[in-house]
Amino acid sequence: xxxxxxxxxxxxxxxxxxxxxxxxxxxxxxxxxxNWVRQAPGKGLEWVAxxxxxxxxxxxxxxxxxxxxxxxxxxxxxxxxxxxxxxxxDTAVYFCATKILEPGDAFDIWGRGTMxxxxx
Amino acid sequence: xxxxxxxxxxxxVSPGERVTLTCRASQSVSSNLAWYQQKPGQAPxxxxxGAFERATGIPARFSGSGSGTEFTLSxxxxxxxxxxxxxxxxxxxxxxxxxxxxxxxxxxx
Numbered sequence: 591x592x593x594x595x596x597x598x599x600x601x602x603x604x605x606x607x608x609x610x611x612x613x614x615x616x617x618x619x620x621x622x623x624x625n626w627v628r629q630a631p632g633k634g635l636e637w638v639a640x641x642x643x644x645x646x647x648x649x650x651x652x653x654x655x656x657x658x659x660x661x662x663x664x665x666x667x668x669x670x671x672x673x674x675x676x677x678x679x680d681t682a683v684y685f686c687a688t689k690i691l692e693p694g695d696a697f698d699i700w701g702r703g704t705m706x707x708x709x710x
Numbered sequence: 711x712x713x714x715x716x717x718x719x720x721x722x723v724s725p726g727e728r729v730t731l732t733c734r735a736s737q738s739v740s741s742n743l744a745w746y747q748q749k750p751g752q753a754p755x756x757x758x759x760g761a762f763e764r765a766t767g768i769p770a771r772f773s774g775s776g777s778g779t780e781f782t783l784s785x786x787x788x789x790x791x792x793x794x795x796x797x798x799x800x801x802x803x804x805x806x807x808x809x810x811x812x813x814x815x816x817x818x819x
Binding site for chain 1: 744752753756765797801807
């Protein structure tokens with residue numbers, strides 16, 4: 591079964607850093623764009639960042655540009671999100687997601703998410 | 711930035727009823743629109759992509775329509791497992807700037 595499993599969430603102080611990881615299994619990880627999507631408590635979904643199959647292109651939502659860095663290790667089938675200068679508004683469940691099964695760019699495989707809380 | 715506006719915010723319905731959810735885009739997204747279902751504590755689940763194509767394993771009671779700026783998700787006969795929050799998402803931009811609607815909660819009447 592194709593699977594994504596996030597880890598690395600937890601409590602961070604404002605201005606602090608945290609690194610999230612997403613481990614992929616049962617699919618050809620290096621063949622697909624990968625994405626991070628977040629959801630603040632009780633709120634809707636927000637796309638955060640995307641990275642091309644070989645890591646050569648990266649895109650971010652404006653609110654995290656210059657603070658977050660998306661990266662991948664295809665040999666380890668792993669996706670990462672380095673988060674710096676964290677703010678209270680970054681508090682959310684962070685999902686990794688990708689498009690594998692269906693045409694187009696909708697996300698058809700999601701992890702269960704990891705919770706990030708930014709608070710002093 | 712393309713803004714997606716979903717209506718209504720909440721829909722109270724009885725099992726067996728037909729429901730229609732709407733998603734409007736601030737500019738044309740062609741047919742690059744998806745619908746997701748999310749239940750509490752779970753990840754979103756892709757229902758519809760390309761505005762009207764059902765994702766693998768999605769029951770036929772779910773259908774999508776529309777193009778350009780106006781889209782609908784219909785559930786022909788609501789089942790108990792369909793009570794959830796539904797989000798639309800556009801993926802028409804390049805470079806990617808995916809945006810989601812704010813969601814419609816379908817609750818039991």
